Amino acid sequence: MSNSQFEKVLAETAGKVEAVLENLLPRAEGPEAQVLDAMRYATLGGGKRFRPFLACESARLFDVQDACALRVGAAIECIHTYSLVHDDLPCMDDDDLRRGQPTVHREYDEATAVLTGDALLTLAFEILADEDTHEDHRIRCKLVSRLAAASGGHGMVGGQMIDLASEGKDINIGSITRLQQLKTGALIAVSCEAGGILGRASPEALHALHAYAHDLGLAFQIADDLLDIEGETETIGKTAGKDQNAGKATFVSILGLERARAQARMLSDQAIKHLDPFDDRADMLRAAAQFVVDRQN
Ligand code: GRG
Secondary structure: OHHHHHHHHHHHHHHHHHHHHHHHOOOOOOOHHHHHHHHHHHHHOOOOHHHHHHHHHHHHOOOOOOOHHHHHHHHHOOOOOOOHHHHOOOOOOOOEEEEEEEOHHHHOOOHHHHHHHHHHHHHHHEEEEEEEEOOOOHHHHHHHHHHHHOOOOOOHHHHHHHHHHHHHOOOOOOHHHHHHHHHHHHHHHHHHHHHHHHOOOOOHHHHHHHHHHHHHHHHHHHHHHHHHHHHOOOOOOOOOOOHHHOOOOOOOHHHHHHHHHHHHHHHHHHHHOOOOOOOOHHHHHHHHHHHHOOOOO
16 A cells, blocks of 8 residues: 555545544633643644544444544544643753644643643543543543543553653663653554454454554554654644754664664564554555655645
8 A cells, every 4th residue: 555545545544633633622612721722732633543543443343333433433543643842841841832832831821721721631531531431431431541641640640740751861772762652652552542442352363453552552653753854844843843943852862863763664563463463454654654655744
């Protein structure tokens, strides 16, 4: 499958997820309207919707209804968006541009950006806990518990903490791999796992999906590090060269451009191999592994 065919399907899924998010995000009304407006601004203002795509395509392997997978994808996107809003704050990465538009604290103010992230995080769990997400409360509970674990102190938040604590320090490839597995990889992994949970996948199938997501997440992060150096601000929608200018340790600063590129390709190939137990319904996931290393934004 060519990258343009893949991008077409990715964009179609993004459109469906946005329609679901548009409905699930509260209307900006009442005295609290500012935070509700900022939630809509942050969430509906672009983004590839790659994590919802992974949830939908993993769910497709087990013939899960689209509507359920899209709700789970929307919940994961709320968590991802919250992480971006908080990451852009002056106390963290201090960025002015995200998804090609001013960051939330720039468009509104810092307190509103903190509250926007908080409200998106909690909205994600409200969506998952709703009966419309799955009729079986045990499946809903499992989704809540897995997403909470992936997002929290031993997941994305933990990775962010290690990242902040590593600033200005010389860290090795093992440490950066663990940091990125938590910071970026955990949410990518749970996106794939969620499709399997919705579809009551066997432990073997869940294991294969997890192995795929592990390698995919690392390849995605290496590609992100490469884009920080090689991408243009207009194309990537955020300030290019930030990590490099801040002297941050990344896969590229440790491995160099060529070895980092080769490592990303190797991980992408390995991710595709993990999908061997699945039939051609996994072709989009195979194409996604190719896409992450070829993407320009
Ligand atoms: C603040 C709790 C907290 C966590 C922040 C994920 C994260 C942790 C920060 C984001 C910083 C960053 C740019 C990481 C690199 C990988 C990454 C998550 C890129 C952005 O994801 P994409 O490319 O973005 O999927 P879009 O805009 O397409 O959704």
